[in-house]
Amino acid sequence: xxxxxxxxxxxxxxxxxIVLLSVIGAWTLEAxxxxxxxxxxGRLQQHFYYFDNGDYAAATGPxxxxxxxxxxxxxxxxxxxxxxxIIQPSFEDGSTRVRxxxxxxxxxxxxxxxxxxxxxxxxxxxxxxxRYELTSSNNLPSLExxxxxxxxxxxxxxxxxGNGFLSHDIGAALRLQTSVGEGRALTLHVGVYNGEGExxxxxxxxxxxxxxxxxxxxxxxxxxxxxxxxxxxxxxxxVPDSSFTNQAFGIDAQWGAPGxxxxxxxxxxxxxxxxxxxxxxxxxxxLVSAYHIRMADKESFLYAIEPAVRFDFSDPxxxxxxxxxxxxxAGVNFYLSSKTRFQVMYENQSFQASGLExxxxxxxxxxxxx
Numbered sequence: 001x002x003x004x005x006x007x008x009x010x011x012x013x014x015x016x017x018i019v020l021l022s023v024i025g026a027w028t029l030e031a032x033x034x035x036x037x038x039x040x041x042g043r044l045q046q047h048f049y050y051f052d053n054g055d056y057a058a059a060t061g062p063x064x065x066x067x068x069x070x071x072x073x074x075x076x077x078x079x080x081x082x083x084x085x086i087i088q089p090s091f092e093d094g095s096t097r098v099r100x101x102x103x104x105x106x107x108x109x110x111x112x113x114x115x116x117x118x119x120x121x122x123x124x125x126x127x128x129x130x131r132y133e134l135t136s137s138n139n140l141p142s143l144e145x146x147x148x149x150x151x152x153x154x155x156x157x158x159x160x161x162g163n164g165f166l167s168h169d170i171g172a173a174l175r176l177q178t179s180v181g182e183g184r185a186l187t188l189h190v191g192v193y194n195g196e197g198e199x200x201x202x203x204x205x206x207x208x209x210x211x212x213x214x215x216x217x218x219x220x221x222x223x224x225x226x227x228x229x230x231x232x233x234x235x236x237x238x239v240p241d242s243s244f245t246n247q248a249f250g251i252d253a254q255w256g257a258p259g260x261x262x263x264x265x266x267x268x269x270x271x272x273x274x275x276x277x278x279x280x281x282x283x284x285x286x287l288v289s290a291y292h293i294r295m296a297d298k299e300s301f302l303y304a305i306e307p308a309v310r311f312d313f314s315d316p317x318x319x320x321x322x323x324x325x326x327x328x329x330a331g332v333n334f335y336l337s338s339k340t341r342f343q344v345m346y347e348n349q350s351f352q353a354s355g356l357e358x359x360x361x362x363x364x365x366x367x368x369x370x
Contacts, residue, residue, distance in 0.1 A: 038077035043138055043369040045069040051150040051347075051361030059152055060359070067094040067149065069365065070137060072101070082108040093149070100124065100199050101168060106175075116178040121191075124170045124198065128189040128212035129226040131252035131268050132286055133157060133166045138369045139258035141290035141308035142329050143343045151349045151359055154325040156270060156284020156314040163274045163282065164230035165248045169193040169208065170200070184216035195231040204242040206231035226250045228272075236277050246279055248272020258290070259338070261304075265289040274316065281318035287311045290333070304335035308345075322352040331363075339369045 047069040053060040072090040079085065088102040104123030110116065126134055132145055146157035153162075160166045173191030180186050188211075194200070195208035208231050214224035227249045234244040249271060256264040268286045273279040290308035310329035317323055331345030343365045350358040 034078075035081065036077060036079045038075055041074045041076065041370060042072055043367065044071050045137070045365055045367040047143075047149070047363065047365045049148070049150040049361060049363045051359050053150060053359045053361070055357050056152055056359065060150055063150075065149060068092065074102070081112070084108075102126075116176065119175045121173045121175055122171075124168055125173070125191075126167060127165065127169050127193060127208075127228060128173070128191055128210045129228045129248070129250055130157070130160065130166045130270060131224060131250075131254060132266055132288060133161075133268075135258060135266070138367075141258060141264065141306060141333060142288050142310040143331070143345050143363055143365055144329075147327060147349065148347075148363060150361065150363070151327070151347065152325070154314060154316075154349070155312050155327055156268070156286050157312075159282055159284055159314045159316060160248065160270050160272070163246060163248075163272070164195060164197070164208070164232060165228045165270070165272065168198040169195065171208075180215060183219055186213070186215045188213050204231065204233055206243055206245070208245075220255055221253065223253045224251070226252075230275065232275050234275060234277055244275070246273040246275045248282075259292065261292050261294055263289070263291055280316065282314075282316055283318060284314040285312070301336070302334060303337050303340075306333040306335065307331075308333060322354065324352040326350050326352075341365075341367050343367070 045068070046066070048064075048066045050064045051060070053063060068091065070090060070092045072088055072092075074086060074088040076086045077084065084106045086102045086104060088100070090099045090101045092099065102125055104121050104125050106119055106121050108117065108119040110118045146161070147153050147155040157166065171191050171193030173189055176188040177185050190211045191209070193208045193210065194202045195206070196203060208229060210226065210228040212224060212226040214222055216222050227247070229245050229247045231243070231245050233240050233242050235241070236244070250268060252266070252268045254266045256262055258264050266288050268284070271283040272281075274282050288308070288310045290306050292304055292306045294304045295302050308329075308331060310327070312327040313324060315324040326349070328348045329345050331343065334342045336342065345363045346360070347363055348358055348360040
């Protein structure tokens with residue numbers, strides 16, 4: 001009996017020793033530097049569409065299609081307390097090549113506890129223009145920002161991407177955020193860019209410039225404004241002009257957050273010049289709204305249901321009548337979990353020009369993020 005008690009005592013002592021060593025080891029690791037560190041995230045979005053687009057087959061492609069819209073792995077982390085990075089390669093749209101999307105380094109110039117945060121970003125990021133373009137594709141309620149495959153590339157998003165105001169570019173930016181009240185902030189983003197777009201080298205000595213400011217009016221409402229001056233090489237009367245620039249401005253507002261309970265609404269109005277010799281006046285209006293309803297039954301197969309609608313109008317030349325394009329989207333997002341959605345959308349693309357038939361059909365997607 002005494003021997004048994006001795007063995008038990010030694011076993012308890014050994015266990016306590018292991019626990020103590022574990023606590024000391026954990027404390028030692030906690031006390032050591034935490035940098036560098038890297039986290040991985042990603043998204044996979046599979047799309048299917050059917051549109052009666054036969055009249056425009058040369059531009060839209062087939063009537064039906066299944067394809068990988070996005071397959072992305074994102075590496076993000078910190079090198080030091082004030083230095084972080086993001087690298088995001090992407091396979092998408094059925095392309096056989098891998099694209100480089102976000103790829104930048106952030107350096108924070110202020111202390112973490114400062115009321116006003118100031119930092120510098122260098123690398124490839126989205127130009128600071130257009131709220132819906134800057135919204136993560138993880139939770140887009142309308143399934144697409146632009147016209148999407150199967151439709152003519154004539155949405156307001158497509159129009160302003162094509163003229164150098166939206167999407168990715170390589171450059172450097174100053175980022176500032178300051179508190180304007182409890183839980184509310186003013187954010188300023190000022191950047192200079194090559195102007196050539198994603199992963200493209202500079203071709204002239206000019207640069208593009210952009211500035212964007214947003215402010216939280218309430219805990220739900222955020223408003224913003226943007227200006228962008230885009231440089232390019234354009235033939236003017238048959239002679240290449242390396243110093244050519246075209247400008248645009250935008251105003252936007254958002255209520256709520258995508259994927260959160262309740263109402264989410266976002267609107268973008270964009271106005272500017274195209275990058276042609278005549279610098280035609282272009283403009284676009286995009287309105288998106290969704291209502292996210294969580295299931296009360298925790299055992300339900302569905303996590304949430306989210307009806308959504310979108311209205312988009314674009315005009316490539318304000319001085320020419322009847323050349324605008326309208327896209328109406330309406331459908332439902334079925335959330336199987338907070339990170340898994342099945343989306344079904346009806347879309348109609350119509351044209352102001354007389355004699356042009358509209359395109360209508362169904363677009364669906366199964367998407368996961370992690």
